[in-house]
Amino acid sequence: MWKNFQALQVLLFVVLFTFYMVALLGNSLIVIVTVTDRALCTPMYFFLRNLSFLEIGYTSVMIPKMLLNLLSETQTISFAGCGAQMCFFILFGITECCLLSVMAYDRYVAICHPLQYTLVMNQRVCIQMAAVSWSIGTLVAFGQTVSIFTLPFCGSNSISHFFCDILPVLRLATTDTRKNEAAVAIVTVVFIFIPFLLILLSYILILFTILRMPSAEGRHKAFSTCSSHLIVVSLFYGTVTFTYVRPKSVYSLGSDRLLSLLYTVVTPMFNPIVYSLRNKEVRSALRKSIVRQTSFLIRCGNSRVFSADD
Ligand SMILES: *[C@@H]1O[C@H](CO)[C@@H](O)[C@H](O)[C@H]1NC(C)=O
Numbered sequence: 001m002w003k004n005f006q007a008l009q010v011l012l013f014v015v016l017f018t019f020y021m022v023a024l025l026g027n028s029l030i031v032i033v034t035v036t037d038r039a040l041c042t043p044m045y046f047f048l049r050n051l052s053f054l055e056i057g058y059t060s061v062m063i064p065k066m067l068l069n070l071l072s073e074t075q076t077i078s079f080a081g082c083g084a085q086m087c088f089f090i091l092f093g094i095t096e097c098c099l100l101s102v103m104a105y106d107r108y109v110a111i112c113h114p115l116q117y118t119l120v121m122n123q124r125v126c127i128q129m130a131a132v133s134w135s136i137g138t139l140v141a142f143g144q145t146v147s148i149f150t151l152p153f154c155g156s157n158s159i160s161h162f163f164c165d166i167l168p169v170l171r172l173a174t175t176d177t178r179k180n181e182a183a184v185a186i187v188t189v190v191f192i193f194i195p196f197l198l199i200l201l202s203y204i205l206i207l208f209t210i211l212r213m214p215s216a217e218g219r220h221k222a223f224s225t226c227s228s229h230l231i232v233v234s235l236f237y238g239t240v241t242f243t244y245v246r247p248k249s250v251y252s253l254g255s256d257r258l259l260s261l262l263y264t265v266v267t268p269m270f271n272p273i274v275y276s277l278r279n280k281e282v283r284s285a286l287r288k289s290i291v292r293q294t295s296f297l298i299r300c301g302n303s304r305v306f307s308a309d310d
Pocket of ligand 1: 031049050053126127128130131134
């Protein structure tokens with residue numbers, strides 16, 4: 001029994017570690033390529049870079065601590081550590097919802113109002129929209145974390161979860177937490193569900209425009225510019241729904257929690273893969289950047305050989 005448990009832990013460690021490395025590498029490549037390649041100097045890739053940057057942060061807040069816990073026998077987290085983890089988890093989660101809806105708006109303008117696109121989505125507007133997304137995430141995260149961690153807690157507690165998620169922590173407080181639960185519900189509706197409705201609205205309008213296009217080629221081209229975003233949105237909201245919108249009885253099952261963990265980790269890993277598989281521009285930028293890096297390395301290697309000769 002104990003052996004099986006250890007084997008499961010090792011397996012989980014290897015899987016998580018691999019996912020983490022893939023997510024880090026993929027998202028870093030997207031950040032680098034969208035900075036260095038001129039063809040990717042558009043609002044869409046500006047927001048994608050911001051999303052990749054966010055996902056590096058998100059996975060780095062969650063996974064290393066999980067990996068440590070899998071290796072050690074005492075799986076503890078300090079009170080402050082738990083607060084910090086929750087704060088960043090909320091910050092990145094809410095910012096991701098906002099950024100995804102900003103990206104949907106970007107696709108809506110590009111497809112439904114192509115003539116006004118460069119005017120509407122100018123650099124200043126893009127920076128402001130990203131900044132507003134980050135500000136909303138930060139404000140909500142601080143507000144929620146402060147209001148939860150100023151509640152009274154007694155001694156040391158244990159939660160049966162992989163990280164300091166809001167509801168498991170709230171259950172440990174020694175007072176009435178109904179106000180906090182209401183606040184969590186309001187935040188969920190305003191900052192997770194409303195962005196989802198905005199994304200839905202954008203795609204309904206996009207769909208109508210695409211269907212009205214006269215040529216099949218035009219339809220295909222318009223759809224291909226938003227298909228990556230659509231996949232990423234579906235992955236994100238699909239996993240959020242799968243993880244959180246379930247009856248309480250199901251929530252307490254261990255295997256389900258394990259599944260939800262894998263789902264949470266899978267999303268950040270897939271975004272760069274989806275974008276680089278589906279977008280020709282990203283693929284060619286990646287290829288160029290890899291060629292540049294290798295030729296740079298070869299050149300550096302040669303010059304070292306030469307200088308060693310003299
Ligand atoms: C994301 O957007 C914010 C706000 O506009 C900006 O300050 C930040 O540099 C961006 N991050 C990346 C990696 O582009």
